[in-house]
Amino acid sequence: MVTVSLTGTSREDAATVFDVLRTAFPTDRPPEVPEDPPGSRPAVWTAEFAPADDRIPTGPAPLEGPVSATLQGGYLAVDLLREALNGAFAVQERGTASGDQEKEVDLRLGAKR
Template sequence: MSTAQEQPDPAAQVAVVLDGCAREDAVVVLAALQSSFPSDRAVDDEPVEAEGGQPTVWTATFDVSRTLGLAGPAKLSQPVTVTAQGGYRAVDRLREGLAEAFAVRVVGTAAGDQEQEARLRLENQ
């Protein structure tokens, strides 16, 4: 019997980037995702604003190979755009998870051979 931890499936990893939004909205979006999927961020690792008024970018990677639970509806102060990059099925699963908490609209995609980048617009349901 092996005691080594099981390595995550790279095809199930989705990198998420939030920028151009308020810290409070980044907290809401990341919390909704963390309630649905395992993440490389600790649950208590809240986004922090960059000092000096510089633009802030928040990132996290989610393993969508298993669902932890379903996020309930969440409240944003304004619409948020999320960039998700990963395998086609993985990005779709992430979008489905976000749809439990927000109204989600795909506003752009860039397709690669085995991965895609999708820009998702999140609004209150």
């Protein structure tokens, strides 16, 4: 299981990122539609994904602007999600933190050109 947290983005771009991951790793869970937070606080959208080796490749997906994404979970699971994101977006690694059984990766996602 990987927890994906998105910040610094619009609700529409958050939905696009989550849709790409739901396409790559089909689930029987209904899509969660990101909702804007009340007030003027910055939004953080979070979802969990259970990646599998037999993912469905995804093509480029449009984004209105850059998206900050944090992936946290087991080593293999995080790597699988990152591969799926690489298929749809321009991905830049901004930092990592590793533990015994989990890692956290901070990414910046943009539209592929």
